Amino acid sequence: LATAATMSKVAYPSMKRYGYSDQLASATIAAGGTLGILIPPSIILMIYGILTQTNIGHLFVAGVIPGLLGLLMYLGVIYVIARVSPQDAPRGERTTMAEKLHALRGVWPFTLLFVLIIGGLYGKIFTATEAAGMGAGLALILAISQRRMSWQSFRQIFIETATTSVMLYSVLFGAMLFAKLISFSGLGEGILELFNDAGLGPWQTIVAILFVFLLLGCVMDSLAIILICVPLFVPILLAHGFDLVWFGIIVVVVTEIALITPPIGMNVFVLKATLPHVRLGAIFRGLTPFIVIDVVRLALLVIFPSISLALVAFMK
Template identity: 85%
Template sequence: GGTLGILIPPSIILMIYGILTQTNIGDLFVAAVIPGILGLVMYLGVVYAIACISPQDAPRGERTTTAEKIRSLRGVWPFTLLFVVIIGGLYGRLFTATEAAGLGAGLALILSIAQRRMSWASFRQIFVETATTSVMLYSVLFGALLFAKLISFSGLGEGMLELVQDAGLGPYQTLAAILILFLLLGCVMESLAIILICVPLFLPILMSHGFDLVWFGIIVVVVTEIALITPPIGMNVFVLKAALPHVRLGAIFRGLFPFVGIDLLRLLLLVAFPSITLGLVAMMK
């Protein structure tokens, strides 16, 4: 489930992809909705199947009354309000991603003050952490844009295109080769690094074959999701191992196989039926 975080908006990975490829970020966010929901439903299906096959692996939780469920929702209404305003505004094209970020920050500040949870010390800490994160992200983005310019000026992208053309690969053969490379790199590299390095390199090839860049952006993120939980070095697996030191690493990898399989099926569906990704984008325009 943690892998869905890089796909479901607002996704930093999609924002950086949009900047690198000059693709509308709002379109990317809209395009991510159906693949994200599809992934969620498929994961739930796997969990339900495992629970039916091995009930001891998914014991029933304590029963709660309807009143208890309603009371538990009282503390989440500010987050729900933020989500509805930001994501609803983005999907409704009421404002851009940058405007949504500013509006979200302002609304969060107002809610914190209204609930009397904001002190001067926490206010200062928020500013320091925001500045630190912003500097880090802009530094990464600046380096990525420089790298993209370097590839453009050096002709490396065009060289890759000539190499593919000389090999006689068709559009979907080329796409398969690129996705396999992304899967392999994802086993040993962080997802953001893959996007920053590989997307500018393969952009001329994708454009020459007429692939939709919004569609490809979602495909890339889904492939990266799979790589994050794939042996031998699935980054998310080691994070989970650190949180659960008593569980053997091999047991975690074995438990992930059904989810990797269902993710590969989702990837095949998205490649075979681009309308799953692009249909909602077309409806919103």
């Protein structure tokens, strides 16, 4: 959610400046914002590992290839859209290599900032929360040192940050309340009893569980789904002999799909809150090819578990 909100402020204006349509620009941000919960370091995978007593390092390694696969598939979707509907993504002006290198001269401080923050995360120098603070602080120092920060712009940044934070926490608070309602109503226990009585085969069980995750993901926060559903389904999965590392990746991918699936894709409504002039219908229409390619990726991960587990086996 935070990724979609942030990128709507950073990427959307640039995309519009180069002539991208509202539909493609907003859909790209909403879909791209889902990748962060799979590509390590992932808070969702950490919580899943704690709940299932699965090696978190193995989960992180297992998420690399599916995450990169999702990235490449999204790039493919955008390329096809640009070829089929050039009015949605008009071709930019051609530039020479010298012009490209000259343009990069002004972004090296921010590239260095990115490398420091990501390197610190993967090097276990600081946590994700500390990295966020480091990033904000260093970005502020860079802006001041380059004389791009005025009191007026600082005030505007503060107001927009507060507005976005309140909006995000309101969404999360509502999702947590709904999760509590489901928990207290006994729906979780009912689902467990339903699976036990149905006598489904192993793959039928997987499909049914993923369908439950997809439905709940349309209306609930991903963390709430993990906390409620995973402890209920783990005994069933172990009884059928499924690998919990593989299932963790599958769960996160399904959650990604749910975040952009109508009627209540939470990433879409977060994007709508930050871009009120963009119609919901346009965002959902733009997301259709991304949802289709995500379903293809999910099918590949389910049919070929080695996509997730090959790197884990290699690292062992």
